[in-house]
Amino acid sequence: MFKPKHAVLAAVLCSALVAQAADPVKVGIALDISGPFAAAGAEARDGFDLAIETLGGKLGGQPAEFLKTDFAGNPEQANQLVTRYLQRDKIDFFTGPIASNSALAVGPALFAAKVPFISSNPGPSQFAGKQCNPFFFGQYQNDTYDEAAGKFANEKGYKNMVIIAPNYPAGKDHLNGFKRIYSGALKDEIYTKVGQIDYAAEIAQIRAAKPDAVFFFLPGGMGINFIKQYIGGGLKEIPLVAPGFSADQDVIQAVGEPMLGLYNTAHWTHDLPLPANAAFVSAFRKKYDGRYPTVYAAMAYDAIMAMDAAVRDVGGKLDDRAAVAKALAKPSFKSVRGEFSYGANNNPVQNYYLRVVEKDAEGKLTNKLVGTVMEKHQDAYVGECAL
Template sequence: MFKLKHAVLCASLALCGAASYAADPIKVGIALDISGPFAALGAEARDGFNLAIEQLGSKLGGVDAEFLQTDFAGNPEQVNQLVSRYIQRDKVDFFTGPIGSNAALAAGPALFAAKVPYLSNNPGPSQYAGKQCNAFFFGHYQNDTYDEAAGVVANQAGYGNMVILAPNYPAGRDHLGGFKRTYTGKVADEIYTKVGQIDYAAEIAQIRAAKPDAVFIFLPGAMGINFIKQYVAAGLKDVPLVAPGFSADEDVIHAVGDSMLGLRNTAHWTHDLENPANEKFVDAFRKKYDGRYPSVYAAMAYDVLMAMNAAVEQVGGDVSDREAVIAALAKAEYDSVRGPFQYGANHYPIQNYYLRVVEKDGSGRMTNIRKSTVLENHQDAYVAECQMS
C-alpha cells in the first residue's frame, strides 16, 4: 500500500521519484550455486550480482530493495523448496538464478503461477523458448544459440569430422542439438557424460579411437577444467577443441593454463565489446575483484539486475502491477553490457554471437579476445513453437 503522506506530497509538488511510492522494499530472490557442480560459476555470478547491488545502492529504480541470496547447491529439489519459501514467506517481486537448466525448469512453474518475473542470469532451456514459454520468463540467451555459432566456426575452420561431448542434462542436450543444427560435417561420435563428472579417461579413449579433426565440448566450470587437463595430458592437444564460451571462460582459462591458448569459443558477450555500459562494468569489476576479467556468468548476473532496475523505474516503483512490470521488462530499454538487443516473441533475445579466441592481452594475461561476429541479430530455433498469451 502506498504511503499516504508521500502520495499527497507528490500530488501537490510533483517532485517525488519512484522511491516515494513503495512502502515496503522490493524483494529479489537470488538462487545461488556457491556449492555443488556449478560452484565456480555460481561464485562468478555472485560477484556480478554484488557489483550491481553496490552500484545501485541496494535499490531498484530508486526504491529500497532487498536481495535475498541463498545457496541451493545446484540441486533442483532444493531450488524447488527455495522458490516456495521465496514466494510464500518472503513475497519476492523478482527471481533470478540459478546456473543449471535443470534447476531453471524446476523453479519455473511455481514462479509462473505466482506471477513472479523470472529473469534468468544463465540458463536458457529450449522448453521455455518453445512450447512451455511463459510471459514471466526472460532468457539471457537460448542454450542452443551459443552452439549454433560454434557450428559455424567449425565449418569455417574446415573441420569435417568431429566428436561432440556434453553432460547428460537439459542444457547438455540443448547444446549438442544446437551444434548439430549448423555444423555441416560428420559427427563421428556423440558422447554424454554425468553432470559433475571429473574423470574422463573413458571418453578420451573414445575420442582417440574416432580420430576426429576436432572436438566440440560443452563442459562448464570444473567439468571443463578436468576434461581439458586430462585431454592435453593424454596427448590430444593437436586435436583442436571448439566450445561455447561456458567451457572456455575465465574460470577455466586460469585453472588450465597455457594449454587453453588458441581455443575457439563462442558467446553473446565478451569483455572487450566496445560500448559504454560494458566498459564501465568491466572496469568496475576489475577494480573490485583484484584485476581479473569478468566471465560471461558475472556479466549476465550484473545485467539482470540492471534490467530489473530499468523496469522498476519505468513503472514508477509500483511492482504490484505485474503485467506492467512484464511489459517494461520486454522493452529491454536499458544500457546492457551486450549492447542493444530486443526480445523475440518468446522473451528470448535477438542478439549477436561472437567468436572469441583465448590469447594473451597487452599485459600478458590470458583471456578471451573477440575476433568476429559469427551470428548477427540471431533468434533461437524454438520461437515459432511459443504460443505466449
C-alpha cells in the same frame, strides 16, 4: 492560510510516502554458491553485488531489498527457497540459479504467482518453446552458443568432427544445437558419465577417430578434467571448440596454459568495445582484484540492470505485474552485450561472437574477441512458443 483540507491532503501525501518507503522493491536471488555450480554461482554473486552497489541499493530510484540465499545447486532446495520468497517475502523479481534443472524446477511456481523470472544464466529449451511464459526472461537460449559454434566450424571448414557431452538431457540438447547448424560429417558422438573424473578412454577414441576438430560441452569440473587430460594426451593438434561457458574465465584460471587457442562462442565477451561494457569490466576488475568477469557475472549484472530499468519504466507501480513484464520485454537499459531485443518467446535476439583464449598485455590468459559469428540470432524454439 491553513485549511483542514490541506491537513488532510498533507496526511494523505505523508502516508503515501511512508507506505512507499516502508515497502521496498523485493528481489529474490537464489545463490548457487555451494555444491556442483559453486564457481559459476560465486561469479554470478559478484555480478549481482556489483550491480547493486552501482545502483546504490536502489531499483529505478526506489529503495530495494535484495534477498540472497544459497540453495547448493539442488533443484529441490531451489524449489523450496522460491516458495519461501513467494509466500513469506512476497518478492517482486526473481533471479539466480546457474543450472537449467533448477530453473525448470522453480519456473512454474514463479509463473503462477506472476513474478518475473529474469534468468541470469540458464535458458532451457523448454522455456523457449512449449513452456514459454510471459514472466520468463532469458539472457541467451542454451543451444544458441552451440549453434554459433556449429556455424564457426562450418566457416573454418572442419569436415570431420567428434562431439562429446555428459549423458543427460542438457548434454544432448547442446549437441543437437551444434548438429543443427554444423554441416560436416560426425566421426563420433560420445556421451560420458555425469561428474566423470577420468577421460582417458574417450580421448583414446578421439585419437583413433582422427577428426579435424572436437566440439565439447562439459560444464564445470568435468570440462577442467577433460581439457587437462586432452592436452596431456598429446591431442593439441586437434583444435577444441566449445560453447562459451566451457571456456570462460573460471575454467581458464583453473586449467591454465592448455587452454591457449581454444575457440569458443558466446553472446558477450569482456573486450566488447562498448561504453557500458567497458564501465562494467573496469568496475568489476577494480572491485575484485583485477579478475576478468565471466559471462555469469556479466549476465547477473545485466539482470539487475534490467530490473532497474523496468521499475523506472513502470513508474514504480509494481502491482501491475503485466505492465512490469511488458517493460522487461522491451529492455531500455544499456546492456553490457550491446543492443538486443526479446523475441516472441522472451528469449533474446542478439549477436553471438567468436572468442579465443590468448594472453593479454599483462600475460594473463583470457578470452579475446575474434569477430561476430551470428547477427541478431533467435533460438530455434521460438516457433513452438504460443505467446
